[in-house]
Amino acid sequence: MKDLIIAGQKFGSRLFLGTGKFSSSQIMRKSVIVSGTELVTVALKRIDPGAKDDGILSCIPKGIRVMINTAGARNAKEAVRIAEFAGSAGFDWIKLEIHPDQEYLLPDPVETLAAAELLVKNGFKVLPYINADPVLAKRLEDAGVHAVMPLGSPIGSNQGLKTELMLKIIIEQCSIPVVVDAGIGLPSHASAAIEMGASAVLVNTAIASSDNPVLMAEAFACAVKAAEMAIKAVPPLAGYKALATSPLNIF
Amino acid sequence: MKTLTDLIDGVSDEKLKSFYETCPTNDVGNVLAGNYRGARAIPFLISPASMNLVDEIRRKANVLRKMHFGKTVKLYAPLYISNYCVNNCKYCGFRAGNAQARRRLTPIEIEAEAKSLKNSKLDSVLVVCGEDPEYLTVDFIEETIKILKKFFSSISLEIFPLDTAAYERLVKAGASGLLIYQETYDRKLYDSLHSGPKKDFTFRLESASRAAEAGFHKIGLGVLLGLKNWIYDAAAMAVHAEWLGKKFWKTAIQFSFPRIRETGTDFKTPNPVGEDELERMMLAFRIAFPAAEISISTRENREFRDSVVSSCATMMSAASKVTPGAYSGLSDNELGQFEIRDTREVSDICSNLKNSGLDPVMKDWDIALNP
Ligand code: SF4
Numbered sequence: 154m155k156d157l158i159i160a161g162q163k164f165g166s167r168l169f170l171g172t173g174k175f176s177s178s179q180i181m182r183k184s185v186i187v188s189g190t191e192l193v194t195v196a197l198k199r200i201d202p203g204a205k206d207d208g209i210l211s212c213i214p215k216g217i218r219v220m221i222n223t224a225g226a227r228n229a230k231e232a233v234r235i236a237e238f239a240g241s242a243g244f245d246w247i248k249l250e251i252h253p254d255q256e257y258l259l260p261d262p263v264e265t266l267a268a269a270e271l272l273v274k275n276g277f278k279v280l281p282y283i284n285a286d287p288v289l290a291k292r293l294e295d296a297g298v299h300a301v302m303p304l305g306s307p308i309g310s311n312q313g314l315k316t317e318l319m320l321k322i323i324i325e326q327c328s329i330p331v332v333v334d335a336g337i338g339l340p341s342h343a344s345a346a347i348e349m350g351a352s353a354v355l356v357n358t359a360i361a362s363s364d365n366p367v368l369m370a371e372a373f374a375c376a377v378k379a380a381e382m383a384i385k386a387v388p389p390l391a392g393y394k395a396l397a398t399s400p401l402n403i404f
Numbered sequence: 405m406k407t408l409t410d411l412i413d414g415v416s417d418e419k420l421k422s423f424y425e426t427c428p429t430n431d432v433g434n435v436l437a438g439n440y441r442g443a444r445a446i447p448f449l450i451s452p453a454s455m456n457l458v459d460e461i462r463r464k465a466n467v468l469r470k471m472h473f474g475k476t477v478k479l480y481a482p483l484y485i486s487n488y489c490v491n492n493c494k495y496c497g498f499r500a501g502n503a504q505a506r507r508r509l510t511p512i513e514i515e516a517e518a519k520s521l522k523n524s525k526l527d528s529v530l531v532v533c534g535e536d537p538e539y540l541t542v543d544f545i546e547e548t549i550k551i552l553k554k555f556f557s558s559i560s561l562e563i564f565p566l567d568t569a570a571y572e573r574l575v576k577a578g579a580s581g582l583l584i585y586q587e588t589y590d591r592k593l594y595d596s597l598h599s600g601p602k603k604d605f606t607f608r609l610e611s612a613s614r615a616a617e618a619g620f621h622k623i624g625l626g627v628l629l630g631l632k633n634w635i636y637d638a639a640a641m642a643v644h645a646e647w648l649g650k651k652f653w654k655t656a657i658q659f660s661f662p663r664i665r666e667t668g669t670d671f672k673t674p675n676p677v678g679e680d681e682l683e684r685m686m687l688a689f690r691i692a693f694p695a696a697e698i699s700i701s702t703r704e705n706r707e708f709r710d711s712v713v714s715s716c717a718t719m720m721s722a723a724s725k726v727t728p729g730a731y732s733g734l735s736d737n738e739l740g741q742f743e744i745r746d747t748r749e750v751s752d753i754c755s756n757l758k759n760s761g762l763d764p765v766m767k768d769w770d771i772a773l774n775p
Contacts, residue, residue, distance in 0.1 A: 173474060173476070174470075174473070174474020174475060174476060175474065175475060175476075175763060176474075176475035176476075176758075176761045176762060176763050177758060177763050178763070197770050197772065198557075198767070198768055198769050198770040198772075198773065199765070199767060199768060200767070201767060225621075225769070225770070225773050226773065227621070227654050230775075231772070231773050234772045234773070235770065235772045235773065237772075238770065238772040253653070253654035254653060254654070255649065255653060255654065255655065255656045255657070255695060256649065256653075256695050257695075258695075309471045309472055310471070311471070358471065358474065361474050361475065362470040362471065362474050362475065
């Protein structure tokens with residue numbers, strides 16, 4: 154299994170965390186620590202990047218990459234403005250999420266591509282949240298984003314990898330990391346994503362909204378680790394089909 | 405596509421009555437199973453049959469609340485800038501015919517209010533006023549927003565209806581939300597309660613559409629509970645919300661459920677709404693519109709607020725004063741629009757929320773999101 158490298162940074166954990174929805178910043182902090190994650194995402198609208206004692210930012214342990222997300226943006230213009238605010242506060246990793254749809258928070262492909270092109274040009278590390286659309290993923294890769302983040306199912310719905318077929322195509326076709334984001338409700342969903350060949354998963358609601366977020370964070374860490382170990386161990390073939398990341402590829 | 409007016413006028417007491425004569429309990433179960441939601445789910449969720457299922461309904465609402473909003477509660481405070489009013493709404497203490505002390509805040513006073521409010525760490529403010537077009541011109545409201553922007557990330561407005569061009573100016577100035585309560589969706593009753601410019605039912609009804617068109621991110625709907633039987637107004641508001649959600653799919657919708665609190669009028673509430681009914685209505689909207697914010701004001705007492713905020717509501721006002729100038733001590737609270745039942749300080753509300761496993765959120769908006 155290839156090392157996970159995004160925009161030149163190597164990540165030891167394939168589990169990324171969202172920081173919203175927790176019952177307190179302290180519980181969020183503990184969950185982040187226990188999960189072993191090295192990348193978290195924070196909504197700009199929830200923080201005051203200028204303030205020293207910002208409740209959320211100050212609770213994120215040192216050394217963890219903070220990626221600012223553009224939640225709340227309905228179009229490219231708003232998302233770009235958020236990114237610029239973040240940039241001027243010293244954050245240049247952007248989780249680009251533009252979901253004008255107010256019910257399922259589904260991402261807008263047209264606005265996302267437009268914003269991604271601009272942000273990449275302006276030097277941001279851009280990781281766009283997208284529907285599981287292989288062509289869009291390739292368009293974004295061409296635009297120079299640093300990873301794509303397709304959804305498994307709608308945000309917060311905990312329904313797992315309903316987009317499996319398209320996720321597999323994205324994983325097969327993209328040469329940048331693929332991070333499955335949204336819809337992962339159980340540790341087994343996270344395992345399945347990694348076993349399928351995803352580079353990483355991003356989890357928020359499943360941890361934050363559980364009764365015991367710290368324990369759940371640990372459960373996810375175990376699940377992701379287990380899947381990673383399984384791939385390294387090279388599972389015997391199930392049926393007649395090899396795993397997507399077959400080690401037999403000599404090229 | 406039916407017009408909004410057709411849809412609203414399609415709601416009737418007779419239809420609801422015959423619906424309830426036949427609605428069996430297992431249809432409520434169908435809604436709870438997630439088979440459908442939106443406006444058509446509401447009549448089931450508030451049906452007499454649903455009363456046997458209150459626990460299930462509460463559980464379902466709680467699951468959806470956690471799914472969409474996690475364990476967070478957004479706090480905000482109203483900021484009254486004038487209680488002059490040219491209208492004569494029978495139920496309101498601010499109405500023109502009422503001899504009561506009035507105050508219009510000057511820009512300097514608004515800034516003083518903002519400063520005092522900001523001391524409590526709140527970051528989200530709701531501008532409230534009577535219909536006072538002589539003083540509260542669009543220019544003045546625009547100026548108010550510009551002052552408040554220096555202190556708060558999120559500015560919403562609960563003001564008299566305006567046309568699209570005026571709304572556009574207010575969005576540009578930095579307001580992100582607009583609340584416009586229909587009070588009641590029953591045209592006839594509405595007509596009998598109002599005089600002055602507010603008498604125009606349709607102009608008010610269509611305000612939400614104009615505001616969405618003008619680019620507000622959030623539109624707040626509400627009915628004043630106690631005027632009409634609540635089942636009717638809940639059903640009609642749901643129809644309104646669904647219509648808006650389809651047409652203006654990029655605009656978030658939030659709901660408020662204010663109950664009449666009589667102050668300074670001899671108005672007798674025709675259809676008082678009990679606390680349990682209020683709760684049922686809020687739970688129903690959480691299930692039927694799971695992604696919508698639900699707000700609960702200090703008109704309700706702390707026990708009730710604490711309970712609904714964990715089952716279905718997602719926003720609460722805090723340490724509210726409902727008189728212009730009351731935060732900065734310009735005036736005491738006796739000219740308020742309604743009586744306040746939850747008088748806790750912001751810090752007390754925060755620690756109570758934390759104790760019940762909820763995170764009080766001050767900032768959930770950023771000026772970067774405004775044009
Ligand atoms: S409800 Fe509003 S419009 Fe009516 S009298 Fe009171 S302040 Fe004026």
